[in-house]
Amino acid sequence: MAKSKNEIKIGDRVVRLELPASVAIRHEITRAAAENSTRALFAALGACWRGAGRPAAKYASNGYNPLRYGGAVYDELHDRDGVDAAELWTAAGAAFAMIAKEWIGGDEVDDAVNFTDSDPDSDR
Numbered sequence: 001m002a003k004s005k006n007e008i009k010i011g012d013r014v015v016r017l018e019l020p021a022s023v024a025i026r027h028e029i030t031r032a033a034a035e036n037s038t039r040a041l042f043a044a045l046g047a048c049w050r051g052a053g054r055p056a057a058k059y060a061s062n063g064y065n066p067l068r069y070g071g072a073v074y075d076e077l078h079d080r081d082g083v084d085a086a087e088l089w090t091a092a093g094a095a096f097a098m099i100a101k102e103w104i105g106g107d108e109v110d111d112a113v114n115f116t117d118s119d120p121d122s123d124r
Contacts, residue, residue: 039068043067056076
């Protein structure tokens with residue numbers, strides 16, 4: 001199966017990633033990264049995942065708390081058979097980048113995700 005820009009392989013399936021409809025959820029997940037990046041990335045993955053295999057964890061049943069939700073998504077996906085940890089982290093990073101680009105400039109997000117600097121003359 002061919003993958004589009006918003007599709008990523010996790011285990012034996014290709015997952016479609018889409019921004020959550022709720023601006024509040026997108027903003028909460030982005031802000032949560034300052035407190036716990038692992039949980040924020042997996043909250044993003046759960047919130048962006050569309051289609052088959054989506055984690056059973058629900059944002060609402062986790063108290064609308066992105067860190068609690070991210071932990072539930074991470075635990076659930078980590079325990080699935082046949083899912084490679086590297087694929088999970090790649091998918092979580094892609095989902096978070098999709099959400100974060102809405103609040104932070106796209107170049108800055110790409111730099112952080114890829115550990116690069118789009119402006120090599122900067123003092124960062």
